[in-house]
Amino acid sequence: MTAAPLRVGNFSGFYGDRADALREMLTGGEVDVLTGDYLAELTMLILARDRLKDPAAGYARTFLRQLEETLGLAHERGVRIVTNAGGLHPAGLADAVRRLADRLGLPVRVAHVEGDDLTARHPGSLAAHAYLGGFGIAACLRGGADVVVTGRVTDAALVTGPAAAHFDWAPTEYDRLAGAVVAGHVLECGTQATGGNYAFFGERPADVRRPGFPLAEIHADGSSVITKHPGTGGFVDVGTVTAQLLYETGGARYAGPDVTARLDSVRLGQDGPDRVRVEGVRGEAPPPVLKTGINRLGGFRNEVVFVLTGLDVEAKAELVKEQMGDALAKAPPAEVRWELARTDRPDAGTEETASALLRLVVRDPGQEAVGRALSGAAVELALASYPGFHVLAPPGKGSPYGVFEDAYVPQDAVDHVAVLPDGRRVAVRPPHRTRALEDVPGPALPEPLPAGPVRRAPLGLLAGARSGDKGGNANIGVWVRGDDAWRWLAHELTAERLRELLPETRDLPVTRHLLPNLRAVNFVVEGILGEGVAAQARFDPQAKALGEWLRSRHLDIPEVLL
Structure with a gap:
């Protein structure tokens, strides 16, 4: 008997996305699983800084607020929720969801995935996390979980995990898994698949002021249809899906922990209003290594933006550069960077459109070098520099900034574990087969267009x-x-x-x-x-x-x- 298609929706594309999206997705139409993606490279750094202040922090607290209003509705409708909102502390968020369910009197079964945290292996890092695949999520769902919380998994894993559990896919069913990866990649950024941030947004009569969130109808062979709930804003067509497929990708091989999807095999077709069929996706064995994102404190940064209005913009810029250079030479920061944005227009009708912006950014390992020296030097020029001198805002003391780098570890060097609702810990084995990642030979170019005007x-x-x-x-x-x-x-x-x-x-x-x-x-x-x-x-x-x-x-x- 062939399993029915799995309807997977998205309710969050980043930490800070639309707060009522979870309710919208639960009430707007039929859905089996809802996924929430909260983690980006910058988010991991933000959560790491949160956890420095409070060891109990480290997860996306907004998810809990969303869940407080919707957990009963999800339970009533039998909709499972899978999210990476666990961030740096998935066990902590899972416990918080259990406490919420108890307070609401709901018999909700909560599981979580762990093993991504490699911070201890990278001294000096604030957060170092491997990108795990979807089979830990699948184990949690097979174990009866209604809510699955993860830390750093690939964005597409939030979809491949539920699909693997629903269709009982084996780890070597690469084409099917690759199809789910493509569907997951389309869903992961929420409304970017339904007309948000879309290049040709002005060509369609659809209302894009409040796009609905996307969902994928995934079939047993890995093909899918990308759509959205009826009556919601935005639109889904081959263009919106193409745009999201290209987002943050590289070559034809799109590597992940479970499978490498061949983006050059994807075929898209309009399947009716707000429906795009995704098929033909081929998959290969995954690479032997897992990507690890490492966030470190890079030092301190400060900036000041000088406003240059009217005539002689270039000369005004040179004057203030020389003045600030003389002042900063007494204790020069490690990095000094100037950028002149010529936002001004000749004979402008407003002062703002007559003005250019000169940005000075300084960086240094120490806060003192970017703080007091820059602030004092810029403020002291208030009555002693170019005509019309002012800045957008006075510089402050300087703030810490982070740096991100990639590292790679063998797949079997990570303890990928699914912690089931009853507390049992299920180890997720690394893939038996792997394939080193290499570029696909470039396809033949099409015939050139004939010459013409x-x-x-x-x-x-x-x-x-x-x-x-x-x-x-x-x-x-x-x-x-x-x-x-x-x-x-x-x-x-x-x-x-x-x-x-x-x-x-x-x-x-x-x-x-x-x-x-x-x-x-x-x-x-x-x-x-x-x-x-x-x-x-x-x-x-x-x-x-x-x-x-x-x-x-x-x-x-x-x-x-x-």
Whole structure:
């Protein structure tokens, strides 16, 4: 007998997402499992700092507040909840959920997953956690859990675990597992799959002011349909799913602890209004190692933004740079960085649009070097610098910043354990088969578009994009919606052309990956984010808008495509 499809929904894409989403998903339509993703690289650092102040902390407290209003409803409807809100302290959150259930008089069975915490192996780190797979979650669900709490698992594991439990998949059923990974990757960022942050949001009549959260109907063969509850905002189409598939990925092989999914095998098709079918996904044995995210304290950071209004912006900037340089030379911080943003316009109608912003950022291992010296030097210039001198805000004492790095450990070096509702501890074995990760040979380029008239225009008139961060690297996924546009994009948007269009990438390693099934190219730009989001190395520290910058750049586009 074939198992019925599993309906898995999402109610959180990050720590701070819409508070009432869990209730919306429980009341808006049929669903079997609801997943909440709370963890990003920066979140782990935030939770680590919380736990320094309070050893009982370290998990996403907002999840408990959401659950207080909805746990009875979930129990009544038989909906299971799986979340990584446990963060650094999954056992603590599991206990808190049990206390909540007892207070509400609900017979809810709670389990949790542990083994990801490797902080003790990395002296000097605030948090070091391996990315676990979904089979610990599956063991908890098979053990009767209604709520499963994890720490650092891969985002897709929140979906692969329930799917493996529901369909009783073996660890070697790679194609099925890979299909669930793709579905999980689409769901993990919540409303980014339903019109949120979408490049072509203005083209659809759908109301995108409050997109509904996504859900996946997963089938026994690993295929799925991405959709949302009826009547909720936003929309689901091949474009929104493509955008999310490209988010924070690299090449054709998308590696995870349970399986490596081949993104070049994914086929998408519209299956009706707000329904996209995902099929054809192929999987391979996972790599022999697990990624480990390590967060450390990098030092202290301070900044001041000088406002330069009207004429002689460049000369004003040079004057204040020289003045601040003389003052900071007495006790120079380890790093001094200036950035001039020419937000000003000539003959502007408002003072704000007549002004440019000059940002000074300093970093140092010690707080004193970025605090008092910078604050005093900037304030003392108030009556002694360029005409119209003022700053957006006075600099403070300086604040600590974190740095993120990747490390890798053998799969069998981690004690992956499912702690069942009755307290039994079930060890999750590492995979029997592994395959070292290597790049897929690039596919053949399509036939180029015949030569014809071109028009100078923004890339975004033709192509969508989505970008994001992975440690110090950024990815930019770019896709088009027709075969002729794909023929042009594949030949035109090379790594070299990307460097021309985005000068910040000019001296950085850039790798291009082609995904013909998605009519997409995916770029990985190494080092553009420095030591990760917490280090705030650039204006857009998570590269969220890097793709939109690219779409705004002008190049020669065939008129036939416009």
